[in-house]
Amino acid sequence: MQNIDTLIHGRWVIPVTQGDPVLNHHSIAIHDGRIVEILPTAEAGFRFNAQIENHCISHALIPGLINAHTHAAMSLFRGMADDLPLMDWLSNHIWPAETRWMSEEFVHDGTELAMAEMLRSGTTCFNDMYFFPDTTARLARKAGMRACVGLIVLDFPTIWAGNADEYIEKALQLRDQYRSDALIRTPFAPHAPYTVSDAPLEKLRMLSDEMDLPVHMHVHETAHEVDEAVKKSGLRPLQRLANLGLVSPNLLAVHMTQLNDDDIALLARTGAHVVHCPESNLKLASGYCPVQKLLDAGVNVALGTDGSASNNDLNMLGEMHTAALIGKCVAGNAAAINASQVLRMATLNGARALNLDTVTGSLEKNKFADIVAIDFSALEMQPVYHPVSHLVYSAGREQVTDVWVAGKHLLKDRALTTLDEQKILQKVRTWNEKIAE
Amino acid sequence: MQNIDTLIHGRWVIPVTQGDPVLNHHSIAIHDGRIVEILPTAEAGFRFNAQIENHCISHALIPGLINAHTHAAMSLFRGMADDLPLMDWLSNHIWPAETRWMSEEFVHDGTELAMAEMLRSGTTCFNDMYFFPDTTARLARKAGMRACVGLIVLDFPTIWAGNADEYIEKALQLRDQYRSDALIRTPFAPHAPYTVSDAPLEKLRMLSDEMDLPVHMHVHETAHEVDEAVKKSGLRPLQRLANLGLVSPNLLAVHMTQLNDDDIALLARTGAHVVHCPESNLKLASGYCPVQKLLDAGVNVALGTDGSASNNDLNMLGEMHTAALIGKCVAGNAAAINASQVLRMATLNGARALNLDTVTGSLEKNKFADIVAIDFSALEMQPVYHPVSHLVYSAGREQVTDVWVAGKHLLKDRALTTLDEQKILQKVRTWNEKIAE
Numbered sequence: 033m034q035n036i037d038t039l040i041h042g043r044w045v046i047p048v049t050q051g052d053p054v055l056n057h058h059s060i061a062i063h064d065g066r067i068v069e070i071l072p073t074a075e076a077g078f079r080f081n082a083q084i085e086n087h088c089i090s091h092a093l094i095p096g097l098i099n100a101h102t103h104a105a106m107s108l109f110r111g112m113a114d115d116l117p118l119m120d121w122l123s124n125h126i127w128p129a130e131t132r133w134m135s136e137e138f139v140h141d142g143t144e145l146a147m148a149e150m151l152r153s154g155t156t157c158f159n160d161m162y163f164f165p166d167t168t169a170r171l172a173r174k175a176g177m178r179a180c181v182g183l184i185v186l187d188f189p190t191i192w193a194g195n196a197d198e199y200i201e202k203a204l205q206l207r208d209q210y211r212s213d214a215l216i217r218t219p220f221a222p223h224a225p226y227t228v229s230d231a232p233l234e235k236l237r238m239l240s241d242e243m244d245l246p247v248h249m250h251v252h253e254t255a256h257e258v259d260e261a262v263k264k265s266g267l268r269p270l271q272r273l274a275n276l277g278l279v280s281p282n283l284l285a286v287h288m289t290q291l292n293d294d295d296i297a298l299l300a301r302t303g304a305h306v307v308h309c310p311e312s313n314l315k316l317a318s319g320y321c322p323v324q325k326l327l328d329a330g331v332n333v334a335l336g337t338d339g340s341a342s343n344n345d346l347n348m349l350g351e352m353h354t355a356a357l358i359g360k361c362v363a364g365n366a367a368a369i370n371a372s373q374v375l376r377m378a379t380l381n382g383a384r385a386l387n388l389d390t391v392t393g394s395l396e397k398n399k400f401a402d403i404v405a406i407d408f409s410a411l412e413m414q415p416v417y418h419p420v421s422h423l424v425y426s427a428g429r430e431q432v433t434d435v436w437v438a439g440k441h442l443l444k445d446r447a448l449t450t451l452d453e454q455k456i457l458q459k460v461r462t463w464n465e466k467i468a469e
Numbered sequence: 470m471q472n473i474d475t476l477i478h479g480r481w482v483i484p485v486t487q488g489d490p491v492l493n494h495h496s497i498a499i500h501d502g503r504i505v506e507i508l509p510t511a512e513a514g515f516r517f518n519a520q521i522e523n524h525c526i527s528h529a530l531i532p533g534l535i536n537a538h539t540h541a542a543m544s545l546f547r548g549m550a551d552d553l554p555l556m557d558w559l560s561n562h563i564w565p566a567e568t569r570w571m572s573e574e575f576v577h578d579g580t581e582l583a584m585a586e587m588l589r590s591g592t593t594c595f596n597d598m599y600f601f602p603d604t605t606a607r608l609a610r611k612a613g614m615r616a617c618v619g620l621i622v623l624d625f626p627t628i629w630a631g632n633a634d635e636y637i638e639k640a641l642q643l644r645d646q647y648r649s650d651a652l653i654r655t656p657f658a659p660h661a662p663y664t665v666s667d668a669p670l671e672k673l674r675m676l677s678d679e680m681d682l683p684v685h686m687h688v689h690e691t692a693h694e695v696d697e698a699v700k701k702s703g704l705r706p707l708q709r710l711a712n713l714g715l716v717s718p719n720l721l722a723v724h725m726t727q728l729n730d731d732d733i734a735l736l737a738r739t740g741a742h743v744v745h746c747p748e749s750n751l752k753l754a755s756g757y758c759p760v761q762k763l764l765d766a767g768v769n770v771a772l773g774t775d776g777s778a779s780n781n782d783l784n785m786l787g788e789m790h791t792a793a794l795i796g797k798c799v800a801g802n803a804a805a806i807n808a809s810q811v812l813r814m815a816t817l818n819g820a821r822a823l824n825l826d827t828v829t830g831s832l833e834k835n836k837f838a839d840i841v842a843i844d845f846s847a848l849e850m851q852p853v854y855h856p857v858s859h860l861v862y863s864a865g866r867e868q869v870t871d872v873w874v875a876g877k878h879l880l881k882d883r884a885l886t887t888l889d890e891q892k893i894l895q896k897v898r899t900w901n902e903k904i905a906e
Contacts, residue, residue: 110851111858115797115807149849314794315862317803344862345849350790357751357791360552366754370552411585411894412782412866414547415901421548425752425781429849430867457848464852 036063038439039082040403041073042093044419047395048379052372054419060093062401065214065438070395086434086441090409092419094375095394096156096178096402096437097348098382100307101248101286101336103162105142107149108133108463109341118254118316126341130163133467134191139164141459143171146346148451151177153347153429154404156437159284159307159336159386161221161248163192166206169216175450176440178402180386182221182248183207185236187229196232200239207243214438217386219246219284225269226257230276237277246282246387249273252295253287254318270295279304284385286336287312288326289319296322300329305385308377310354312338323355324363327373334382335374347429352378356424371424405434473500475876476519477840478510479530481856484832485816489809491856497530499838502651502875507832523871523878527846529856531812532831533593533615533839533874534785535819537744538685538723538773540599542579544586545570545900546778555691555753563778567600570904571628576601578896580608583783585888588614590784590866591841593874596721596744596773596823598658598685600629603643606653612887613877615839617823619658619685620644622673624666633669637676644680651875654823656683656721662706663694667713674714683719683824685744686710689732690724691755707732716741721822723773724749725763726756733759737766742822745814747791749775760792761800764810771819772811784866789815793861808861842871 045058059076061068113125157178165181172179183203193199207218222228281303359369383393392402435443482495496513498505550562594615602618609616620640630636644655659665718740796806820830829839872880
């Protein structure tokens with residue numbers, strides 16, 4: 033008998049490993065935050081003596097979901113300006129609101145709201161891009177969530193920094209502060225090709241290569257962006273990034289609704305990653321990311337919600353649902369983007385894109401125990417023929433009952449253990465009143 | 470003081486009437502199943518003396534959602550065969566399963582599961598098309614739900630009838646049985662142009678005109694359907710139906726993913742209704758219904774989930790979300806298919822299509838009290854700037870707390886009052902085991 037911290041018994045364990053197995057009546061043994069073993073429940077009691085046992089008798093245990101692109105604090109702008117085209121939405125609503133309201137306190141309260149929502153819907157790791165990444169990092173670590181906190185870079189001054197050099201200086205400080213943190217990573221996050229010029233991008237490319245840091249960037253979000261770039265420079269933005277040496281396994285290119293065959297070949301050849309944000313792309317009428325074509329070409333595609341201002345939630349189960357539905361119609365093939373592929377996009381592919389796949393993204397021995405329990409007992413989930421189908425096509429965020437990050441039980445029967453829900457709601461109400469005025 | 474049955478106090482009342490008002494702190498007064506008055510909560514206590522008062526202090530009260538196209542009993546096939554093209558799905562999975570399992574008991578148990586799910590997600594009225602409509606009608610009446618029970622017609626024999634004449638005979642019997650029922654309506658439901666020939670369609674047209682009964686039919690679901698028809702007859706299916714006199718205000722044409730400008734003009738000219746089922750159309754890669762074009766042409770567009778075998782849920786809030794998102798990208802305009810329009814599609818437009826708009830579909834004096842309370846207190850719904858946006862872009866089915874149909878409280882703080890959830894689950898488990906074998 034081996035003494036361990038925790039045993040979680042699941043009706044199903046869906047580890048997201050080779051061959052997409054669905055393990056019936058299996059248990060996960062956890063010690064020191066890591067997975068020690070996944071084995072039949074019938075054997076678990078003979079092998080392990082656990083301090084805590086969790087019986088998830090009607091649940092599927094899946095890897096924690098990885099939200100590969102979001103702006104967490106923007107949750108305070110949820111539903112503020114809907115049904116508007118991207119540039120109108122940005123120029124006349126979001127940017128003025130950010131100018132008016134942005135502060136460390138805003139990021140603090142918005143990020144707490146976002147983390148609470150993400151945990152309650154099964155997300156254990158988020159890749160963020162926003163002001164005050166130091167605050168986001170601190171809050172995520174405190175809450176016990178895994179976070180990739182984007183070191184933002186822009187050409188123009190904001191509340192965070194005055195110019196590209198200052199953004200990069202602050203980035204390096206933050207990267208240094210968290211360089212050996214177990215939960216926090218610090219990718220570079222230059223906003224977009226149209227807001228960051230060549231010089232800082234070249235610098236980031238050099239730093240990214242040196243430090244092996246991912247580069248998280250909006251690319252080809254709209255046709256307008258691509259058209260303008262071609263008009264000005266004769267180059268598509270992705271090609272410009274490639275010329276700067278940025279299209280590499282370190283790049284997370286977010287959105288990518290405008291892709292021709294050359295773009296796809298370039299991504300495949302270089303090993304760059306795409307982060308698909310279907311709900312945001314649809315809501316802003318930006319276009320369709322050709323996910324099946326990317327997968328066919330061998331490109332790694334992860335999944336993200338984008339911020340709550342353009343979604344309007346941070347629910348990765350909903351995003352998986354939308355990705356599966358729209359992916360089929362875009363491919364013209366109902367067999368495209370099947371449920372297992374979507375689950376992989378929302379877990380292991382996200383981990384790969386963020387260079388975290390030795391740490392999380394699947395349920396495997398020695399990886400951290402980032403685990404979500406999804407309850408199948410509600411009548412909306414019945415009957416059950418194929419559990420993975422239900423995760424994608426039938427489950428709602430309310431089916432998420434428990435969440436562990438690095439073995440720590442952060443959501444316990446739908447109650448948050450490290451975040452104070454009532455306090456968060458109270459603060460959000462104050463912001464709501466101020467901003468609505 | 471007027472004595473009445475019920476007062477419901479809402480944080481917001483969203484009646485879906487002219488100008489799309491959102492009424493702050495309003496109450497709905499109900500007597501004998503109908504809405505007596507909608508008035509500020511501050512006045513309600515002075516005007517009405519209610520036997521029951523419901524305080525929905527953090528809720529929006531909206532008209533009951535109308536699922537304008539479903540196959541309720543197919544919930545027993547939920548998730549049985551996913552990620553397959555339509556004809557493979559139908560021919561190799563759904564039709565064989567129906568042949569193997571169809572019985573009155575199947576329809577009974579499947580419909581109860583479906584009704585429970587629909588009530589729990591805010592649907593008060595469903596337009597069904599399936600075998601044993603007599604059973605569906607009986608169950609809906611017993612549960613207190615509003616239902617339009619499709620009088621199915623096919624050319625070929627099934628468990629329900631041997632030939633078109635027998636289908637029509639059984640249809641007329643059922644229509645006679647329910648002709649003055651307060652909750653049950655009986656539209657004709659010829660399956661599709663490719664499964665019903667001219668002679669029975671002509672008969673239905675005549676009967677539909679005589680009795681002013683809607684005709685509920687799958688039309689232009691796939692390009693294949695249209696191509697095959699054109700190859701065989703030279704006519705697009707919608708044109709053939711028009712030649713038979715069926716394209717009229719009585720027609721509910723479901724799916725309509727393949728529409729050219731002539732089709733749209735024909736629908737607009739004749740006053741026929743379209744039932745949009747975006748999730749099913751996406752999941753089966755059938756194509757995109759051009760909803761904004763239809764609305765621009767003045768066509769009434771309602772919303773349906775289709776059956777759970779191709780969705781895989783009966784959640785109209787989810788369908789609203791998908792309709793809004795995909796509608797924008799199809800129109801190439803983020804301002805298209807806005808939240809108010811989607812809410813209207815899911816309520817009043819459905820009532821209009823089913824010839825029920827004097828009875829339900831909006832919250833207005835003298836209409837039946839078909840009402841849904843959506844709780845905005847969860848952090849996934851915070852902050853709140855525009856309640857209608859949240860209904861479409863942020864609410865999940867779990868936000869539905871209470872449902873009334875004709876004033877009867879069918880869902881009470883998420884508990885079903887007329888359906889036995891545990892008994893339903895038990896029966897579903899038995900079916901699950903049998904079918905999975």
